[in-house]
Amino acid sequence: MGLNKQVFLALGINLIRRNQLQLTQLRIIQPWLLNKTLFQLLGYHRRQMKAKQELYSFIQNVVAIKRQDHEEKELQKAKGMDENNNKIDTKDDKNKDLKINSENGNEEEFLDIEYKNTKTKSFLELLLEIDHAADDKLTDAEILPELTTLFFAALDTTATANSTILLLLAMYPEVLQKVTDEIDSVFGGPDEDDGRPPTPADLHSMNYLECVIKETARLYPPAPIVFRQVDEEVPLGRHVLPAGASIMLTIAGIHRNKNYWVNPIQFIPERFHPDESVSSSHIRQRHPYAFIPFSAGPRNCIGQKYAMLQMKTVISTILRQYHLSPSPRFQTIADIDKRIRMDITLRMEDGAVIFQSRKQ
Numbered sequence: 001m002g003l004n005k006q007v008f009l010a011l012g013i014n015l016i017r018r019n020q021l022q023l024t025q026l027r028i029i030q031p032w033l034l035n036k037t038l039f040q041l042l043g044y045h046r047r048q049m050k051a052k053q054e055l056y057s058f059i060q061n062v063v064a065i066k067r068q069d070h071e072e073k074e075l076q077k078a079k080g081m082d083e084n085n086n087k088i089d090t091k092d093d094k095n096k097d098l099k100i101n102s103e104n105g106n107e108e109e110f111l112d113i114e115y116k117n118t119k120t121k122s123f124l125e126l127l128l129e130i131d132h133a134a135d136d137k138l139t140d141a142e143i144l145p146e147l148t149t150l151f152f153a154a155l156d157t158t159a160t161a162n163s164t165i166l167l168l169l170a171m172y173p174e175v176l177q178k179v180t181d182e183i184d185s186v187f188g189g190p191d192e193d194d195g196r197p198p199t200p201a202d203l204h205s206m207n208y209l210e211c212v213i214k215e216t217a218r219l220y221p222p223a224p225i226v227f228r229q230v231d232e233e234v235p236l237g238r239h240v241l242p243a244g245a246s247i248m249l250t251i252a253g254i255h256r257n258k259n260y261w262v263n264p265i266q267f268i269p270e271r272f273h274p275d276e277s278v279s280s281s282h283i284r285q286r287h288p289y290a291f292i293p294f295s296a297g298p299r300n301c302i303g304q305k306y307a308m309l310q311m312k313t314v315i316s317t318i319l320r321q322y323h324l325s326p327s328p329r330f331q332t333i334a335d336i337d338k339r340i341r342m343d344i345t346l347r348m349e350d351g352a353v354i355f356q357s358r359k360q
């Protein structure tokens, strides 16, 4: 995707977030708005339809651009040329199997992934490719809901996570120093870093950065709430959840529960240190569901391994090139808490302010 298309995408996401998410959120926290008549009378239905229309026409535009790109590429391929009008060299084009297994991997085994093809394709490109080969073509109406889910699930979450990680790093210079030292040990530091892109093995070795990412996701889970429908009656303490009830689970609340975390409101990446002698003094009780930024169970996040790689890539790339300095507006966790809003995804009311300067 070229730069213009990326800017277009970013603007679109902003539009989606502003309209769609805020209306959905409103109906969650003001359940009387679930009443259709009231929702219509108060003008929300009209706003929602307009937002949906904006969202769909935005995504339709993206699909149209990609369809056109794809068709041009297929045409070139049929002529034996690549997109830059060079003859395709089949020897170079063969799939390169690069299998990485984490030997001393962490609990999620983030890098237990097979990189089948170094020429990676986006989800939409894959859909269009499959579609191109199929007799029964997918319509835009079939592609749109798939893309909408991915837009919400993948882009907003990682964007929020990356900005919150940078904000916390800017606020905690001693943590930033440790992350910088780790990154320098991988890429050789300012004098030797030749700007090469990170390899999967580089990303795998960024253990302390991973602790920072997890601790940020504990304090500020990008998807702070999830919803479930209760299949059968569930006793819960002194209460009973009736079958059929809709429930909202606050991941953000679980992550700050003092039964599980020591000083839960403090930013302590060492909680996630693989060495228990380091982590245990910051954890009161280990429970499999005390840390669930990607949810848990059969409907958990399908993109969590990719998300971790993406966050490590983005943060390490920025830190290789920029110094971060704290903003006077964000000195403490309480300062962030005051400005954070729980939409379907977490969002900073007026953005995360971080001062940067380019490294020489």
Ligand code: HEM
Residues within 6 Å of the ligand: 149, 150, 153, 154, 155, 157, 158, 161, 221, 222, 223, 226, 227, 293, 294, 295, 296, 298, 299, 300, 301, 302, 303, 304, 306, 307
């Ligand atoms: C920091 C980044 C991310 C966080 C915190 C996150 C979090 C979550 C959570 C909490 C859920 C579960 C929702 C539920 O239980 O109802 C979820 C679902 C999902 N996520 Fe992620 N996610 C992230 C990144 C991604 C990425 C990068 C992708 C795609 C590449 C992705 C794709 C999905 C999809 C498709 C679902 C729906 C799965 C289903 O309904 O079965 N997510 N995510």
